[in-house]
Amino acid sequence: MTSNSVPGPAYRTASILVLGILSAVCLSMPGPAHSAGELQQAEQLVESGRSSEALVLIQRYGKSSDVAWAQVHSAALLASGQSRKAVDLLAPLHAADPLNLALANNYAVALEAIGATDTARQVLERALGDGAATAAAFRNLRSLYAKLAAASYARAVDAPVQRMTPTLALVMPSAKQALAFTPGIGEGSPVLARGQAPAPSIAPMAALGPEAPGTSANTPATGNRPPSSSSTPAPAPVAQATVPASTATPSSSGPGATASSSAQPLGKPTTPPPAATAAPVPQNPASTSGSASSATGTSAGTAKPAEKPTDKPTDKPSDKAADKASESTAEKPVNERQAAALAQLERATASWAASWSKKDVPAYLAFYAKTFQPPSGLSRSEWEKQRHDRLNRPGPIKVTIEELKVAPDGDGWRVTFRQHYRATGLESTATKSMRWVQEGGRWLIQAERAQ
């Protein structure tokens, strides 16, 4: 178990979920009228844990071709540990009617009981996927789960709660394809678009790939300008490049989050996960090709404005710019931008250390961005008080830094250095890592960590 995993999770995500949903679906299945008495009796026996008695009854009265009897029979077999027999019982019935959800569900449960998880998945996917409405409902449910998940997570880590509008699938009476629908929450207006056929298999959350998606999703915006101004390697590109990025990050500031559907190319890339799962529509070909050449993480960001470009021509330029930018950031300009950033951040870090050495608390605190996350769960004011107290301890403080390095980090820069700290009765050397972002033309610290 890696350090990032939850205590012993044994998620069998999709299959278990489907089993759960389907057992609910099965409630509405009508039972046959004949021999209802015995059937009901058998069902009650299974329910009260007397499976072997149920099996005797089923043997006497049951009809192997009858779906209702087979349901009870398979449950009795499963409850008494005869999973293989349950599979054999249900296999021909399922083969005759693979779209019968109740049958498919019980068959999948039986398959899972003998360890045939992948076959169980196929059975369920087929039963679900062949019914357009079922598939749409299933996908929509997942989209809603993803949205609820993100909202819970935001509360868990004290991040600002995102405004998310997953694209959902609307089922129409005569159309074979579901319509892609993005509800207009808040000021946004709803968007309805003819979608493409739902993908045959359930797409995993593309945005939750191995890469840290939050960072890469911002990359396009970070690189907005460099292609045109790459001949000017000086500080300018860095400053230009980072400013739009910070406005486009609703996680750190409010405004980006309010971006309604009319401003999607900026607002959307920051909310990839719900959209990625939500879309019953596979990725728009245009955006797919646009991101194909760039980093994998970027495709998550560029994937969602999918349905838009046709009806919003004004959005196109920046959309393209973002695509181009995502390519360019992956290439050379990084070095030039890095050189420029190094010069700026060296100065900024030196000023920060100087304010500390001078015990100039207001100047010192002013180096920290509004979005700075104080360590150990302190609130901003508690942390400020703590810093105030530490800086105001009697005696001189001397902070010097060396071996400063910078590296791009999403819409900001990662700065690492050796920090020597000397105060009365305490001397320490540590490697410090900071994340700097530009806000209102100033370089500010968003995260700070000592190693």
Place this chain on the structure above:
Amino acid sequence: MKRFARLSALWIVALLTTCWGSAHADTESSSDQNLREAIRLFQGGTSLDQTLSAARNAGRALPKSHLAYFLQYQAYISMAGGDPNQAPAAIKPSPDAHRELVNEARARGKLASVPSGAIPSAIVQIGPGTDTVLLVESERSRLWILTRKGDSVEVVANHYVSVGQQGIGKEREGDRKTPLGVYRIQSEIPGAKLIDFYGPLALPLDYPNSMDRARAKTGSGIWLHGVPSDRYARPPLASDGCVVLANEDLLALRKYAKPGRTTVVVVPQTNWLTPKAWRAMSSAQLAELPLEMFQKASTNGSAEAMRRSVYHLETEQMMVAEYIDRRGQSVRDYWKRDGGRWVPYLDTKSAALH
């Protein structure tokens, strides 16, 4: 079919309830039980529906618990087919936030490994001079409230706690460790005199005690305290050396934690024994311990000896006997394991004090 599903769900619940009863959960605060039930269901990898509903119960019971929302996230994202071990793309948690929540979930889950009715071997005897012993078991992130019950010991309650960022075994000021050893609650600082960060109450300990000073340990201001009002708990390793409890747990603890009468024992871990095994251990240790060889305090022989509280710092191979003198001062004697015997451990400085 549907009935079968319901049946099996009930069966699972029944099974879990059975397992539940076998842990020391009965002495855990009820709000924490919500949280731990959700963790337990995650660890068991049972149904996501149940897990989600447990996580939502925890969130309702503990609206300030970040972990409750984290568990809800895990359930929802699993149902959405996402990876519960990753942050959603739109959210960038602070570098440690995700890991700390995982750590808290793990730490809380460890309570399940303590059998119901078990007694910790770190407590050899609770004498009449001690009302209550608060045993902090850092590797389980638990504080156990123990009282004397006849000649045995009873677990009254237990709470999740956070200790120092660097664990326990404090040596130096600023090392961010919680002291390991036997301490007493010195006083009570009401919430009105505290900044919000420390919660509604603080209970300072007598660190450094005489043994600590004899061993040249430094640092001060080791408290039991609460959390800021917008939080329910902190990660397992979070403080600069204090022992941190949820505010409601701290207030529940208040009636047991009396200045001068409540001992706080901090150990990394202890063994949990059945009452029978504990009795055998206790009498064997007391028989072996040369209690007549007190370094301090006037004693009247074995009758006095029996009045002492005796604690076993297992990882340190040390035994500590505590006695309350006529002025209400805690007097402690130490023994170290040496060549298969308990040998009085002299702390010369403090011996001179008494």
